[in-house]
Amino acid sequence: MEVxxxxxxxxxxxxxxxxxxxxxxxxxxxxxxxxxxxTMENLYHKLAEMNKKGELDFSLCKTFNLDEYVGxxxxxxxSYRYYMNYxxxxxxxxxxxxxxxxxxxAEDLEFECAEYERLxxxxxxxxxxxxxxxxxxxxxxxxxxxxFSSRTRAVNLTPVTMAQNGPYxxxxxxxxxxxxxxxMGVGTVLDAKSLLMLVTGTRKADIIAKAIxxxxxxxxxxxxIQLHPDCTVIVDEEAAAKLTLKDYYRxxxxxxxxxxxxxxI
Ligand code: GLP
Numbered sequence: 001m002e003v004x005x006x007x008x009x010x011x012x013x014x015x016x017x018x019x020x021x022x023x024x025x026x027x028x029x030x031x032x033x034x035x036x037x038x039t040m041e042n043l044y045h046k047l048a049e050m051n052k053k054g055e056l057d058f059s060l061c062k063t064f065n066l067d068e069y070v071g072x073x074x075x076x077x078x079s080y081r082y083y084m085n086y087x088x089x090x091x092x093x094x095x096x097x098x099x100x101x102x103x104x105x106a107e108d109l110e111f112e113c114a115e116y117e118r119l120x121x122x123x124x125x126x127x128x129x130x131x132x133x134x135x136x137x138x139x140x141x142x143x144x145x146x147x148f149s150s151r152t153r154a155v156n157l158t159p160v161t162m163a164q165n166g167p168y169x170x171x172x173x174x175x176x177x178x179x180x181x182x183x184m185g186v187g188t189v190l191d192a193k194s195l196l197m198l199v200t201g202t203r204k205a206d207i208i209a210k211a212i213x214x215x216x217x218x219x220x221x222x223x224x225i226q227l228h229p230d231c232t233v234i235v236d237e238e239a240a241a242k243l244t245l246k247d248y249y250r251x252x253x254x255x256x257x258x259x260x261x262x263x264x265i
Contacts, residue, residue: 001231003212003249004259005240009200010042012236015265016130016198017046019232021056022261023128029060031120033129033184033192034088035140036065036080039200040132041087048091058094062123064116065101066131066140067183070154073105078168078175102152102182113152113182120188129192133199136160137207137220141183144219148227150185157181186224194230197222202238209242 006012020043024030034040050056065080072079081101089099100119106112120126131139136158142150143158157165157179169175189195199208211222212233225231240246253259 001212001226001228001233002252002256003233003235003240003243003245004253005243005246005249006234006236006265009236009238011265012198012200012234013043013046015262016043016196016234017050018262018265019196020047020128020130021050024056024058024061027127028057029062031062031064031123031125031127033126033131033189034063034065034084035130035132036067036083037132037134039198040130043130043198044088045091048088051092056092058092061094062098063094063100064120064123064126064184065099066129066189067181068102068104069178070104070109070180070182071178078177079104104178104182109154109182113154116152116182116184117188126192127194129189129195131189131195131197131222131225133197133204133207133211133222134161135164135203135207137211137222139186139189139197139222139224141181142186142189142221144221146186146218146221148190148216148218148221148224149187151188152182152184154180154182186218186221190224190228192228195225195228195232197225197231197233198235199233199239200236202241204235204239205241208233208235208239209244213244 068080074081102116141155166177169177210220216223216226
């Protein structure tokens with residue numbers, strides 16, 4: 001695993017955008033795994049900006065999102081389909097038929113999840129999977145105790161996640177946060193050819209330190225990234241606060257030729 005500490009969230013988002021952009025330039029028919037959450041919004045806007053300027057082409061790109069709430073239709077402003085359309089897909093030249101999220105409205109959720117796995121396989125697997133981390137330690141919606149070999153499935157959300165994402169739902173408008181979601185499993189995530197995790201802000205300092213430097217445990221599903229042979233984690237200074245090997249991460253980023261093109265971001 002490589003950990004890169006950037007001075008600010010803005011720089012961290014810029015670096016993540018540059019890495020994704022380069023991967024797409026190298027492989028125009030890239031299969032991208034995508035994540036939602038406040039952390040990703042600016043990153044998506046940056047990618048959209050590059051697309052608008054003609055620097056990036058999504059016409060052959062396929063995407064698979066990590067997760068979706070059960071019971072929210074695509075038009076619901078709290079659904080992850082809505083989020084993705086709003087923050088990325090409607091702003092870039094991607095063919096919407098190549099964008100995939102689990103259907104949380106499917107009648108047969110088990111079939112929907114198996115079908116999602118099949119579609120990913122048919123696409124040749126995910127090349128680059130973008131990840132955030134929830135305060136419960138989840139990647140996707142893999143809550144504590146999710147098996148490291150879990151696949152796409154329906155899950156129940158923990159109180160920590162209900163508290164983290166609950167404020168997006170406005171009871172005055174009759175909105176209620178679902179207690180269930182469909183998510184790629186930890187094992188599904190680990191099948192991606194490479195992982196890129198982006199984590200910013202003070203409130204994530206404890207959980208990201210556990211995921212990167214703590215023992216691997218299903219109690220922090222984010223710690224499963226330690227098993228992946230090609231994983232980069234980008235954090236800002238605030239999120240990096242509790243890491244013990246900060247000096248090592250800084251010197252590795254400063255000296256590894258792999259990062260030459262990215263140091264001046
Ligand atoms: C949701 C998503 C996760 C994401 C997390 C972080 O719960 N299911 O995939 O990592 O949000 O959200 P935020 O970036 O808002 O902290």
